[in-house]
Amino acid sequence: MTKRALITGITGQDGSYLAELLLQKGYEVHGLIRRASTFNTTRIDHLYVDAHNPDAKLFLHYGDLSDGARLVTLLAGIQPDEVYNLAAQSHVRVSFDEPEHTADTTGVGTVRLLEALRMSGVNARFYQASTSEMFGATPPPQGEDTPFYPRSPYGAAKVYSYWITKNYREAYGLFAVNGILFNHESPRRGETFVTRKITRAVAAIKAGKQNELYMGNLDAIRDWGYAAEYVEGMWRMLQVDEPEDFVLATGVGYTVKDFLQVAFDHAGLNWEDHVKFDDRYLRPTEVDALIGDPSKARAKLGWKTTVETPELARIMVDADIEILKNAGSHWVDSVDLDSWKN
Numbered sequence: 001m002t003k004r005a006l007i008t009g010i011t012g013q014d015g016s017y018l019a020e021l022l023l024q025k026g027y028e029v030h031g032l033i034r035r036a037s038t039f040n041t042t043r044i045d046h047l048y049v050d051a052h053n054p055d056a057k058l059f060l061h062y063g064d065l066s067d068g069a070r071l072v073t074l075l076a077g078i079q080p081d082e083v084y085n086l087a088a089q090s091h092v093r094v095s096f097d098e099p100e101h102t103a104d105t106t107g108v109g110t111v112r113l114l115e116a117l118r119m120s121g122v123n124a125r126f127y128q129a130s131t132s133e134m135f136g137a138t139p140p141p142q143g144e145d146t147p148f149y150p151r152s153p154y155g156a157a158k159v160y161s162y163w164i165t166k167n168y169r170e171a172y173g174l175f176a177v178n179g180i181l182f183n184h185e186s187p188r189r190g191e192t193f194v195t196r197k198i199t200r201a202v203a204a205i206k207a208g209k210q211n212e213l214y215m216g217n218l219d220a221i222r223d224w225g226y227a228a229e230y231v232e233g234m235w236r237m238l239q240v241d242e243p244e245d246f247v248l249a250t251g252v253g254y255t256v257k258d259f260l261q262v263a264f265d266h267a268g269l270n271w272e273d274h275v276k277f278d279d280r281y282l283r284p285t286e287v288d289a290l291i292g293d294p295s296k297a298r299a300k301l302g303w304k305t306t307v308e309t310p311e312l313a314r315i316m317v318d319a320d321i322e323i324l325k326n327a328g329s330h331w332v333d334s335v336d337l338d339s340w341k342n
């Protein structure tokens with residue numbers, strides 16, 4: 001029997017890699033997408049086959065985590081074996097500007113989806129995209145038993161989602177798990193997260209299209225892995241016998257400054273000649289250091305990373321140099337993007 005999966009957030013970085021992985025594994029994949037006035041499927045366009053084609057395995061459905069009734073109807077119609085809840089307002093800095101919206105989608109959206117599962121009577125395994133951001137102020141190394149101390153509206157909303165997922169597991173016997181993922185990046189990363197902001201700027205500076213890069217706190221430490229490897233971990237969490245929560249991380253931390261250094265070096269540039277400080281990129285409360293302990297995932301899922309942060313930075317710089325070459329006049333400089341998008 002072909003397995004069927006529903007992915008919320010399929011148009012995002014992780015959703016696109018997960019869809020790719022599940023299609024390779026022979027799944028029929030259904031994705032929830034938001035209606036937008038412009039196309040928002042660029043990350044998955046390469047996977048899409050016209051639905052009239054009998055070989056089509058990827059199906060997209062309009063919906064939103066703010067619309068509970070729609071989620072019930074969709075689940076009842078699709079009857080998935082696995083549900084991956086990746087949808088969220090996922091930008092930490094933006095969550096300070098839009099705390100209520102973030103709570104509604106990143107927090108309450110999860111219980112809408114869990115409740116929709118219960119109401120539709122669909123017996124699917126459920127994955128919740130939990131995050132290292134929940135650890136916040138608790139110092140590293142952080143593992144499955146580390147206490148949470150969120151430092152942003154985003155982190156607080158994700159803590160709610162973590163606990164409601166655990167509650168549905170205990171209260172209703174759902175196979176529901178939290179993947180507590182540390183930062184993971186790729187050439188498909190959103191342009192305003194720090195790694196992609198840096199690698200796009202390196203490409204633009206190298207091409208002579210930009211000279212300055214405005215940044216916030218360069219001392220923050222993150223544990224950056226390669227997104228394509230993390231979606232394999234998500235899938236493995238739903239294949240084990242008992243539902244359990246897992247941390248996915250590389251286990252090694254680097255500062256934002258380290259990332260800048262590797263990325264600029266790779267293009268033969270000196271970051272100190274280009275990077276300027278702008279306090280608009282500071283957060284009212286910062287998460288100073290996130291470094292994960294992935295030993296449980298290694299032992300029980302056989303999952304581990306192979307791409308370390310410096311190699312990841314080089315992969316992303318090479319990809320952005322290539323993207324810029326092909327973009328021509330459609331390239332949007334980081335300076336223009338960041339001055340209002342964070």
Ligand code: NAP
Pocket residue numbers: 008009010011012013014015032033034040063064065066085086087088089090091105109129130131132180181182183184185190
């Ligand atoms: P992303 O690129 O920002 O993608 C977020 C996805 O959620 C997009 O498809 C977006 O749709 C969708 N979405 C947003 N609000 C929605 C709503 N109200 N209803 C339906 N869909 C909505 O995020 P990502 O990096 O792939 O991360 C995936 C998930 O993992 C997120 O929940 C994130 O918080 C979590 N996470 C990420 C990391 C990381 O380092 N990447 C680490 C830990 C946890 P549009 O394309 O239409 O905007």
Ligand code: GDD
Pocket residue numbers: 090091092093131132133181182183184192193194195197214215216217218220221222256281282283286287290342
């Ligand atoms: N975005 C951004 N822009 N961050 C900057 C900048 C800047 O100009 N300058 C410094 N930083 C610092 C931030 O203050 C933060 O400490 C660090 O770079 C990483 O920022 P982001 O790349 O925006 O990611 P994040 O760690 O806040 O959140 C990401 O990872 C979480 C997992 O830990 C997101 O993907 C979240 O959705 C995810 O849950």
